[in-house]
Amino acid sequence: VSETRSADIQVVGLTGGIASGKSTVSGMLLKRGFPVVDADQIARDVLAPGESAFKRILERFGADILYPDGTIDRRALGRLVFDDDAARADLNAIVHPAIARRSAITFVEWSTAGHPLGFYDAALLFETGSYKNFPLVLVVAAPVALQLQRLAVRDPDLSERDALARIDAQMPLEEKVAKADIVIRNDADLASLEERVEIALVEIHDRLSLS
Ligand code: ATP
Numbered sequence: 506v507s508e509t510r511s512a513d514i515q516v517v518g519l520t521g522g523i524a525s526g527k528s529t530v531s532g533m534l535l536k537r538g539f540p541v542v543d544a545d546q547i548a549r550d551v552l553a554p555g556e557s558a559f560k561r562i563l564e565r566f567g568a569d570i571l572y573p574d575g576t577i578d579r580r581a582l583g584r585l586v587f588d589d590d591a592a593r594a595d596l597n598a599i600v601h602p603a604i605a606r607r608s609a610i611t612f613v614e615w616s617t618a619g620h621p622l623g624f625y626d627a628a629l630l631f632e633t634g635s636y637k638n639f640p641l642v643l644v645v646a647a648p649v650a651l652q653l654q655r656l657a658v659r660d661p662d663l664s665e666r667d668a669l670a671r672i673d674a675q676m677p678l679e680e681k682v683a684k685a686d687i688v689i690r691n692d693a694d695l696a697s698l699e700e701r702v703e704i705a706l707v708e709i710h711d712r713l714s715l716s
Contacts, residue, residue, distance in 0.1 A: 513616055513621060514612055514613075514615055514616035514620060514621060514622070514623060515621065515622055515623075515640055515713050515715070516612055516615075516622075516623045516624065516625050516639060516640075517622070517623070517624050517625070517639060517640070517641045517642070517643055517709055517713075518624075518625050518627065518630045518635070518636050518638075518639035518641070518642040518643065519531065519534075519541070519624045519625060519626045519627070519630075519642075519643050519645070520626075520627055520628060520629075520630035520631065520636070520642065520643075520644055520645070520681060521628075521644055521645035521646060521647075521678070521681065521691075522646070522647070522652060522672065522675055522678040522681065523628070523652060523656065523671050523672055523675060524647070524652045524655040524656045524659065525645050525646055525647040525652055525678065525691060526645045526647055526655075526689075526691035526698065527626055527628065527645050528626070529645075529691070529695070529698065530643075530645050530689060530691075530698070530702055531543070531624065531626050533698070533699055533702045534624055534702065534706075537702075537706070539620070539622060539623060539624060540615045540618075540620050540623040540624070541623065541624040541625075541626055542608065542611050542623070542624075542625055542626065543626045543627075544604070544608075544625060544626060544627035544628070544629075544630075544635075545627075545628070547604050547607050547608055547611070548600065548604055549579075550607060551600065551603040551604055551607050552576075552577045552579070552600070553576070554575055554576060556603070557603070558599050558600055558603040559577065561599045562577065562582070562596070562599055562600075565595055565596075565599070566582065566585060566592075566596075569581070570582045570585060582596065608625065621715055622709070622710075622713070622715055624643075625639065628675075630642060631676055631680075631681055631684055632675075632676055636684070640713060641686040641687060641709060641712060641713065642684070642685055642686050642687075643685065643686070643687045643688075643689065643705060643709070644678075644681045644682055644684075644685035644687070644688050644689070645688075645689045645691050646678050646679075646681070646682050646688055646689070646690055646691065647678075647690075647691040647692055648692055649672060649678075651691070651692060652668075652672055652678075653665060653668050653669070653672070656668045656671070686712070687705050687708055687709065687712075689701045689702065689705050
């Protein structure tokens with residue numbers, strides 16, 4: 506029975522640009538009873554001490570990438586593989602399958618709990634190619650001026666120049682919009698965003714033939 510049910514769940518990819526409103530939309534989906542998982546949280550979970558990916562990373566990269574408390578310093582790891590293609594490929598070969606396994610387990614759990622629909626929130630869904638695993642991708646888009654404004658509120662120490670650099674480091678939002686199946690424009694207040702989430706949910710149910 507569980508196998509049939511696990512095949513029943515449909516998971517929609519959720520992405521967007523930096524400070525475009527993904528987490529806010531995730532919260533609105535959760536509030537409506539839909540399960541949502543954050544890809545970054547899964548990445549942190551699979552790197553926790555005791556996990557097989559943790560052990561393999563330690564074997565490959567050594568103890569220099571650990572914080573004094575024995576957990577992995579992801580920034581140090583990032584610096585180590587930044588301009589070393591072979592090292593980056595090794596890291597991806599350890600981390601990506603672990604994330605895929607953990608995600609699959611999460612989706613089965615959702616299905617077993619009776620959910621027909623869930624969401625996978627990942628900032629880099631297009632950049633990593635993992636968008637291909639989802640029947641639909643939902644993009645939350647905001648104009649750059651609002652992204653900057655929201656970044657400034659969230660992180661007052663970030664200069665406008667650095668904020669722009671962070672936005673520019675990602676795939677342009679309009680490119681993500683062009684690749685999206687469904688777009689939520691987050692260019693007004695939160696009440697409007699709630700309405701657009703409702704509209705997107707109707708379209709998602711329709712396109713996935715959910716009741
Ligand atoms: P990141 O990927 O960079 O973490 P994000 O895409 O998840 O960002 P959020 O954290 O949802 O973006 O939104 C960024 C900030 O903007 C938050 O402080 C959020 O409360 C605020 N915000 C988002 N949408 C709106 C809106 N429509 N009106 C007012 N504030 C908003």
